[in-house]
Amino acid sequence: MTQRLTGGSAEIIDVPARFLPPANPELGPGVLVLSCPICGALHRHGAGDPENPAYGQRVAHCKTGPGGAYNLVPMEAAR
Numbered sequence: 001m002t003q004r005l006t007g008g009s010a011e012i013i014d015v016p017a018r019f020l021p022p023a024n025p026e027l028g029p030g031v032l033v034l035s036c037p038i039c040g041a042l043h044r045h046g047a048g049d050p051e052n053p054a055y056g057q058r059v060a061h062c063k064t065g066p067g068g069a070y071n072l073v074p075m076e077a078a079r
């Protein structure tokens with residue numbers, strides 16, 4: 001069930017992301033951290049439910065470069 005964003009200029013690539021759970025669940029959801037394949041910086045995305053982190057397609061948070069999007073996948077699969 002791979003969906004692809006349309007209208008982008010580049011293919012959506014899979015990027016391993018590391019889930020960081022919240023220190024205290026009452027503080028909110030954890031985050032997904034990744035090394036951006038587009039600009040090389042670290043980006044964070046909200047992970048939603050800590051019990052079931054929301055991987056999947058995201059718009060890159062690039063501050064430099066062409067920007068784009070990627071498909072976050074669990075880091076464990078890339079170890």
Ligand SMILES: [Zn+2]
Nearest residue numbers: 036038039062
């Ligand atoms: Zn980036």
